[in-house]
Amino acid sequence: MEASDGAPEPMTEPPKPTALILHGDCGLHDTGWGHPEHQGRLPAIVHAIYRETPALLDHVLQHEASPASDAQLQRVHSSEHIEVIRAAAAAAARTGEIVRLDADTVMSAASWDAATAAAGCAIDAVSLVMTGRANTALALCRPPGHHATPDRAMGFCLFNNAAVAARAAQAEHGVDRVLIIDWDVHHGNGTQDAFYNDPRVFYLSLHLDGHYPGTGGAHETGVGAGIGTTLNVPLPAGTSAATYRDAFSESVQRAVDQARPDLIIISAGYDCLTGDPLGGLLLEPQDMFEMTLEVVEHARGTAAGRVVMLLEGGYVPARAGAGAVATLRALAGLDL
């Protein structure tokens, strides 16, 4: 805007926005419409966010990510695993058929591009926050990541977006300690594996007890130098939102006190919402809004406010959309 005499008005420093990171290729990963992690999830989430455009316009910076490089993936994943994923996408392209990696993890011709784009969304979210272009970020990663171990795809996950992002923060931005908070209804076994012996990345997971993939017992606390930097909080099916929220507040406080993180990454699965077909917990978008505010408040205390949120699960697309809107509004400092 210019003043009437043509001279520019004095600039005041605008508040830093929240970044929303996407990549068109994430939507092309074709698992088939009978698969819970189907191609309709991302458009539903994006549509729900775009419906909020009048409120979000001045607060959200939209960013198209660059795909992750092999070198960025190799900070977490074995070269053999990366080649398995690349070859499976090539096989799908040759045959025109979906390639099955295990009972529930499948790939199409577009899945290599989608998986590297999803990891790239997570890396760029870290980059935008660490370079001060945004305070907080939500990356709409698809396929999800937290079940992918360093050397194996599983549970709909090909590359571990959160783990790759944490390593990018350390390798590319000089971050020392990272806290990963995983509130997906499933235990993030892959993320736990990636950092089980690493004291510089604290992994906290709240999840449904005894649910897929069967890991995440309270006795799993790390090994070697990483003892005490994994915190698992398994909760029984039907746990009320109030009980969950108490457990969340208590465990996040404990993790923050111990980790003193420079950056907080949230593995944001929206399958912890009531009614998820793969879930069993009883949260509402309002809960996720308030949980996000809690994490942001902790981040202000230890991590200069830096919070990076990554999409994991959530299998009722409209509910995942409502959850994404709630968490994005919290990140951006807006009311629900």
Ligand SMILES: [Zn+2]
């Ligand atoms: Zn999940």
